[in-house]
Amino acid sequence: MTSLHLLLWIVSGIVLQVAIYLGIGFWRHWQEYQALRSRAVEFNLPVKAPLPTAASELATASWPGFRTFRVERKVTEDIAQSVCSFYLMPKDGQALPPFLPGQFLTFRLDLPTTAGTEQIIRCYSLSDAPRPDSYRVSIKRVLPPEGTQLPAGRSSSFFHDQVAVSSLLQVRAPAGHFHIERSDTPVVLIGGGIGITPMLSMLNWCLTEQPGREVWLFYGVRDGSELVMRSHLETLAAAHPNFHLRVCFSKPLPEESTGRDYHHAGRIDLALLRMELAFKPYHFYICGPAPLMESLVPALADWGVPDAHIHFEAFGPASVVRKQAATSAAVRPQSxxxxxxxxxxxxxxxxxxxxxxxxxxxxxxxxxxxxxxxxxxxxxxxxxxxxxxxxxxxxxxxxxxxxxxxxxxxxxxxxxxxxxxxxx
Ligand code: FES
CATH class of the missing domain: 3.10.20.30 (Beta-grasp domain)
Structure with missing residues (x-):
């Protein structure tokens, strides 16, 4: 064999090896592509029909007008002492109708003024699963932004400073369209700041009523001092392998470290969700301040999450616009x-x-x-x-x-x- 023949054999061998390598690579990618396609079809399927004991079958709690409730307990929920839970029992002693986890209570408050009292209406999310004997709301004291002369939140200050155990409050029946449904689809709860309150209600209900359902909770605060009900959340995460807790600190304190005090440094964003979540037909429930909502809701839509899988409630004047809102007949009844x-x-x-x-x-x-x-x-x-x-x-x-x-x-x-x- 001449050296030319030897060279040809070597080149042919290399070409064959490269062809086999490329062929195997192509075959693997094709398999993955086919799997993704079939899961994408599944992703766009409508939510399965609610199970027989669906949350939607719970009669939405109702009584006409306002009902008198007595404050049974006040519990401070965070190190910063800015969030306080109020346990409310009806003064008439009658059982409470259930509500849908995620709904809120409306309060009629008589705030003291120099001229007497002023009546205002305020709404606060229920922060626990439905119980027949009591409701719970968890309220954050609203402080003016640093460096401003703005007054503190009137109703939250009233609750923190003047509502005590045995105080009587006027409460309208639970209401609201933002609530979780019983379903076997996995669910992602996202709470920013005090937006955690409806998520707590959904989480507690889900883990009690649907113990096998996959549940994620992404909870964003500035640092550990703002974390509400930390031990409760950690106990749930330890007890339920299907519950995945992810705590995010946007400005962790110097003494706080990843892995011990929180899971992620930074805000909750799409990059984090993409990193943590598998490709599944999740339903997303989001509640938080305007910047969180205004960034995350459109980002989820751009990621390909169907509009029907994104549920949100914003605090304050957030202007979250759904991607489909521009064309939805329900939103735009006219041409x-x-x-x-x-x-x-x-x-x-x-x-x-x-x-x-x-x-x-x-x-x-x-x-x-x-x-x-x-x-x-x-x-x-x-x-x-x-x-x-x-x-x-x-x-x-x-x-x-x-x-x-x-x-x-x-x-x-x-x-x-x-x-x-x-x-x-
Ligand atoms: S009905 Fe409550 S703000 Fe419009």
Whole structure:
């Protein structure tokens, strides 16, 4: 054999090896691609029909108007002493109807003023699973932002400083469309700051009622001093292998370390979710401050999570716009051409503005244009944002729990149907 033949044999061998290597690589990728495709189909399947004992079958708790509750217990829940739980029992001693985990209570408070009292309405999420004897809300004291002269939150200060054991409170029945359903799909709960409260209700209910369901909780706070019910969460995580707790500190203290005090440094974001979660048809429940909601909800949609799998509730004037909201018939009952000519007049504020469908609700539209409107639940459950319609008509995105008076509307859950003049 000449050296030329030998060289040809060597080159042929190398070419054959490369071809085999590429072939195996291609085959493996093809297999993975096929698996991903079939899981993607599964991902877009509708949620399985609720099981026979679905949360949706729980009668939504209801009584007309306000009912008197007595505060049975007050418990401070964090090292910073900024979150306090209030255990409430009905004064009439009757059993409480159940509620849907994630719902809230509406309180009518008589705040003392120099001239007497002022009545205000405020809503707080229920923070425990339904019980027949009591409700629990966990309230954070709202402090003014550092360096500002703004006053502290009036209702949260009232609860922390003036509501004591044995105090009586006026409470409307649980309400709200943000709640978990019984299902066998895995669930991801995301709570930012005091947005943990509805997540606690969902988590406690889920682990009790559906002990095998896969549940993740991503809980974001600044540092350990703000962590609410730490030992309760750690006990649940140790007792339930299907529950995965991930605590995120955005500004950990120097003495705090990853692995011991928290799982991740930084805010909850899509990169973290992608790193932690497998490719499964998760349902996401999110509650937190506006920046968290405004970044995470669209990011999940961009990641390919179906709109029906993203459930959220925002604090304050968050302007979360669903990806599908721009085209959903439920949200946009009219054609773009029809909406283009709609004008909203805020009579007391003296503002006349062309309607922008992307604003979401009329409440969000008012706030985006600098018009202050009192609001409570922002979900059609408390009546705080009710205002008179002087002219025109509105449409509701979903039927509200609170029945507005004739000739009025609930700004937080409606959009203009025609050009409209509102009292505010
Ligand atoms: S803010 Fe509660 S009904 Fe609108």
């Amino acid at each position: 773009e051409a029809e909406e283009a000519g709609i004008v909203v007049t805020f009579a007391q504020s003296g503002k006349q503005l062309p309607w922008q469908p992307t604003a979401g609700s009329l409440l969000a539209f008012a706030e985006a244009n600098g018009i202050a409107v009192d609001s409570g639940c922002r979900a059609g459950g408390c009546g705080t944002c009710q205002t008179t319609i002087r002219a025109g008509a509105v449409a509701y995105r979903q039927s509200p729990d609170y029945d507005p008076d004739p000739g009025t509307c609930l700004l937080c859950v409606c959009t203009p149907k025609t050009s409209v003049t509102l009292e505010v």
